[in-house]
Amino acid sequence: xxxxxxxxxxxxxxxxxxxxxxxxxxxxxxxxxxxxxxxxxxxxxxxxxxxxxxxxxxxxxxxxxxxxxxxxxxxxxxxxxxxxxxxx
Amino acid sequence: xxxxxxxxxxxxxxxxxxxxxxxxxxxxxxxxxxxxxxxxxxxxxxxxxxxxxxxxxxxxxxxxxxxxxxxxxxxxxxxxxxxxxxxxxxxxxxxxxxxxxxxxxxxxxxxxxxxxxxxxxxxxxxxxxxxxxxxxxxxxxxxxxxxxxxxxxxxxxxxxxxxxxxxxxxxxxxxxxxxxxxxxxxxxxxxxxxxxxxxxxxxxxxxxxxxxxxxxxxxxxxxxxxxxxxxxxxxxxxxxxxxxxxxxxxxxxxxxxxxxxxxxxxxxxxxxxxxxxxxxxxxxxxxxxxxxxxxxxxxxxxxxxxxxxxxxxxxxxxxxxxxxxxxxxxxxxxxxxxxxxxxxxxxxxxxxxxxxxxxxxxxxxxxxxxxxxxxxxxxxxxxxxxxxxxxxxxxxxxxxxxxxxxxxxxxxxxxxxxxxxxxxxxxxxxxxxxxxxxxxxxxxxxxxxxxxxxxxxxxxxxxxxxxxxxxxxxxxxxxxxxxxxxxxxxxxxxxxxxxxxxxxxxxxxxxxxxxxxxxxxxxxxxxxxxxxxxxxxxxxxxxxxxxxxxxxxxxxxxxxxxxxxxxxxxxxxxxxxxxxxxxxxxxxxxxxx
Numbered sequence: 310x311x312x313x314x315x316x317x318x319x320x321x322x323x324x325x326x327x328x329x330x331x332x333x334x335x336x337x338x339x340x341x342x343x344x345x346x347x348x349x350x351x352x353x354x355x356x357x358x359x360x361x362x363x364x365x366x367x368x369x370x371x372x373x374x375x376x377x378x379x380x381x382x383x384x385x386x387x388x389x390x391x392x393x394x395x396x397x
Numbered sequence: 398x399x400x401x402x403x404x405x406x407x408x409x410x411x412x413x414x415x416x417x418x419x420x421x422x423x424x425x426x427x428x429x430x431x432x433x434x435x436x437x438x439x440x441x442x443x444x445x446x447x448x449x450x451x452x453x454x455x456x457x458x459x460x461x462x463x464x465x466x467x468x469x470x471x472x473x474x475x476x477x478x479x480x481x482x483x484x485x486x487x488x489x490x491x492x493x494x495x496x497x498x499x500x501x502x503x504x505x506x507x508x509x510x511x512x513x514x515x516x517x518x519x520x521x522x523x524x525x526x527x528x529x530x531x532x533x534x535x536x537x538x539x540x541x542x543x544x545x546x547x548x549x550x551x552x553x554x555x556x557x558x559x560x561x562x563x564x565x566x567x568x569x570x571x572x573x574x575x576x577x578x579x580x581x582x583x584x585x586x587x588x589x590x591x592x593x594x595x596x597x598x599x600x601x602x603x604x605x606x607x608x609x610x611x612x613x614x615x616x617x618x619x620x621x622x623x624x625x626x627x628x629x630x631x632x633x634x635x636x637x638x639x640x641x642x643x644x645x646x647x648x649x650x651x652x653x654x655x656x657x658x659x660x661x662x663x664x665x666x667x668x669x670x671x672x673x674x675x676x677x678x679x680x681x682x683x684x685x686x687x688x689x690x691x692x693x694x695x696x697x698x699x700x701x702x703x704x705x706x707x708x709x710x711x712x713x714x715x716x717x718x719x720x721x722x723x724x725x726x727x728x729x730x731x732x733x734x735x736x737x738x739x740x741x742x743x744x745x746x747x748x749x750x751x752x753x754x755x756x757x758x759x760x761x762x763x764x765x766x767x768x769x770x771x772x773x774x775x776x777x778x779x780x781x782x783x784x785x786x787x788x789x790x791x792x793x794x795x796x797x798x799x800x801x802x803x804x805x806x807x808x809x810x811x812x813x814x815x816x817x818x819x820x821x822x823x824x825x826x827x828x829x830x831x832x833x834x835x836x837x838x839x840x841x842x843x844x845x846x847x848x849x850x851x852x853x854x855x856x857x858x859x860x861x862x863x864x865x866x867x868x869x870x871x872x873x874x875x876x877x878x879x880x881x882x883x884x885x886x887x888x889x890x891x892x893x894x895x896x897x898x899x900x901x902x903x904x905x906x907x908x909x910x911x912x913x914x915x916x917x918x919x920x921x922x923x924x925x926x927x928x929x930x931x932x933x934x935x936x937x938x939x940x941x942x943x944x945x946x947x948x949x950x951x952x953x954x955x956x957x958x959x960x961x962x963x964x965x966x967x968x969x970x971x972x973x974x975x976x977x978x979x980x981x982x983x984x985x986x987x988x989x990x
Contacts, residue, residue: 321530322528324530324531325479325480325483325537326483327532328483328484329479329483329486332486333486352491354491355490355491355492355493356483356487356489356490356494356536357484357487357490357492357519358492360531360534361522361523361526361531363517363526363527363528363531365528374690378987
């Protein structure tokens, strides 16, 4: 299991556009992807779960990946979050 | 419906989510939700088939949305694309589909019912989210769900507006996919039951630059296809079956909106003072309290005309004193306003609720209306006056009596005003210490006796629309006569001058609250006339302020003097237009004929 703590830097937080972008990256990997925010863990491959986590700007997210390509998944998702989902 | 059965005029209050004003016919958009049937499966063996039906509907829905997305990519609208993306991802969401499948198999219900239960489940979850934007995204889940339901029910997916002419779309709410399937070139505005500033209706309408009002509650149940509507995306009001005067006013507002430019907004909060230090106080004309915030943003220093007709029209009974009071209270509670001028009821009995007795008139414009009607319906009038007295104890208000044509009317109105004061004092009610009263000058007879009227009131307010129509004997509703409607007619200019001179001699204030006040072309003429107060459609304020701030009183007086030497309206207009174009080339660059 790969684990990475990240901070949301895009101003809107995990809003619809960002959640869609996250899902699209997560979906490419075989590994199970989980998102944790404030003690709640949800699947990173369900847009509804990502959305209802309601992680705001500056929120601390923990991304977990479990599976053969877990390392690559974490790297790609970290990239996405660090690049503010291409927003701002 | 015959012409005799005039449709009832009423207003609905919502949230303006895309600015602009539009007037047109309603088209009721039905999202087909009501025709869905819910039932239990008769035998357990039908469950796999039902699940298969659900999966097929999911697949169809996704395919359709991808198509919509492809079509949208070809058009200039980019904003809703990602929203459709989100909808597609919801359709692909395993949590969503697994839950629905679980409902079908465990509860033995049909796919429609199961989808509805899944939607209800997510509704609960989203409602628990603190972030308002995320909470609103339940609408995305519902759109996705509705599309699945539509495909399950086997309804045709094409929702094309096959109607002649342009329409204002009325719907519970709209998704970009809904609008993508409409003939958008036919759509001129939106009005919806639900939704706020982040709703799709808002996003789509802003992307399309179409006026829209959301959050109207139940407009879909009140309005029928073909009803005449005004949608004011600035104040968030929708007016159903507007009467001709209102349509004129909103056509004017529409023009002001089209002419408004963000560049003007920097003048909004500046005083309207000429370079030679002549100050004009600028007010806003309003019809609904919802317009006040925008009026203040656009630079209204006071409310120069609050039309109170809607207090009476938009309901089934007469407004009580409390209704009036609570409404006016909101006007005077607005910060940053020096005062508000409340104009008493200005219509005839025909505009009241149908059960109020009234006689059909052949020519209501010249009929028993405004002050004439109020002096006949004394209790109705006194109810309004009492409320104004009371609100005067809270904030600064003035009273304006419309359609005064003789001294008797103003004296009678004053008598009733004094009566209500005495009554309220006797009851120990807190009221204004004093009340400024004004006469609306809009009947030619009032112009002639302006010197005498000036002895009776604290101020005049010149209503140029009616004054022009009465003085030139033209019915503004008659399109064959529009060519005669000319505020720069020498007779009108002389009349205005006469009123202003009479007011100045009597040392009372004089304002103008007609359309003329908000037209940049006339700004210098009005300056030259030495009107110290101009009240107008608030969208026009920044532009008028800019012109006044660049002008001088001296040149304006000269311009007026010259304008008054011409004997025809054509010459006056030609001269004023040329002067203004030359003097303010940027301002009038598009108006050269």
